[in-house]
Amino acid sequence: MPDRLDSGVVGMYAPATSFFKEKTMKLTERLRTAIAIVSEGVNLWVDPPRIRKLKVTIDRGWYERRAAQREADKLAHPEIWDRHRKRAEGFAKQGLLQKPKNLRRYRLLVTHPQTGAQHDASVVIDIERRLIDWTYTSAWLFGEEHEGSGGIGLMLITLPTSALLSPYIFVRMRMYAAQEEREGMSRHGSALLEALGDQITADERLEMTDAFKSEWARQCLRRKKVTLAQADDLLRTLRLVERHASENEAMQYGDVAASDYRWFDEAGDCLAQGGIYGTRDHYVKVLGSVFEDEEADRLISCFAVREKTVNGKKRARA
Numbered sequence: 001m002p003d004r005l006d007s008g009v010v011g012m013y014a015p016a017t018s019f020f021k022e023k024t025m026k027l028t029e030r031l032r033t034a035i036a037i038v039s040e041g042v043n044l045w046v047d048p049p050r051i052r053k054l055k056v057t058i059d060r061g062w063y064e065r066r067a068a069q070r071e072a073d074k075l076a077h078p079e080i081w082d083r084h085r086k087r088a089e090g091f092a093k094q095g096l097l098q099k100p101k102n103l104r105r106y107r108l109l110v111t112h113p114q115t116g117a118q119h120d121a122s123v124v125i126d127i128e129r130r131l132i133d134w135t136y137t138s139a140w141l142f143g144e145e146h147e148g149s150g151g152i153g154l155m156l157i158t159l160p161t162s163a164l165l166s167p168y169i170f171v172r173m174r175m176y177a178a179q180e181e182r183e184g185m186s187r188h189g190s191a192l193l194e195a196l197g198d199q200i201t202a203d204e205r206l207e208m209t210d211a212f213k214s215e216w217a218r219q220c221l222r223r224k225k226v227t228l229a230q231a232d233d234l235l236r237t238l239r240l241v242e243r244h245a246s247e248n249e250a251m252q253y254g255d256v257a258a259s260d261y262r263w264f265d266e267a268g269d270c271l272a273q274g275g276i277y278g279t280r281d282h283y284v285k286v287l288g289s290v291f292e293d294e295e296a297d298r299l300i301s302c303f304a305v306r307e308k309t310v311n312g313k314k315r316a317r318a
Helices: 002-046 060-074 078-093 147-157 159-162 168-182 187-199 202-222 228-235 247-254 293-300
Strands: 057-059 105-111 118-126 240-246 260-264 270-277 279-287 289-292 305-310 313-318
Touching: 002 118, 002 147, 057 187, 060 078, 060 293, 105 202, 118 202, 118 260, 118 270, 147 159, 159 168, 168 187, 202 270, 228 270, 228 279, 228 289, 270 293, 289 293
Parallel strands: 240 305
Antiparallel strands: 057 105, 105 118, 240 260, 260 270, 270 279, 279 289, 305 313
């Protein structure tokens, strides 16, 4: 009899227990989602290293696996590979296939510890210039990914919370800035070297360190603010490449991007860029400073050597 009574009581309260358990689980899930959103919003301001919570492994066997896979694909689909071979030979004859030289590629395998998801990434070093080659490097490793409108929306949604957490955000930003000044490289490069640990040799670590430091110095230079006179002096030492739309293109597309200007140094780095959009907008950005209208018109006439392209026809002038 007591057993029946106890089972009846439990059965009577079972729906209520299930209801509160379900509500608790939903509330917990919403709380976790809110914390994740706020955390990502704070990270947009702080810009922490992307791999701080990820496992990074040097993938030494990538090229062997790739070669084996290519051979298997050739045997499975010989007609497709024959078409690709002929197309590549045609491109090579036209000079369109130029293999990059003096580059060292480090293949990485990035693993998320919670989900176990894995994906490939690459760090490519220009050996001669001791810089990162961004053509083949996974830019997200160094915080260079494009956030887009989603990042802007997330920042706006979390703005009230970020304002409340502003002292914490300021301290973290200053800590990372102090680390970068102390080590002479970005926080992302430091985190990547730490994650690789003993997986790379002393020579490879030295090569990466030199490239990360040189790249960080170049980025700092590009953020430097300059006056109009300093911009004038700098541009007169650079090579200017102009690209102009033809009259037909200007009539077809209006005054959008009618003229484009880019200044390059001897190493091929673009230190300044500008544009003329008809009579609507003139601008020139030199390092970290932007000049407009009359100041931009003055800077456009500053160069050491100019290469001008009008509708695909080049003209060079000293």
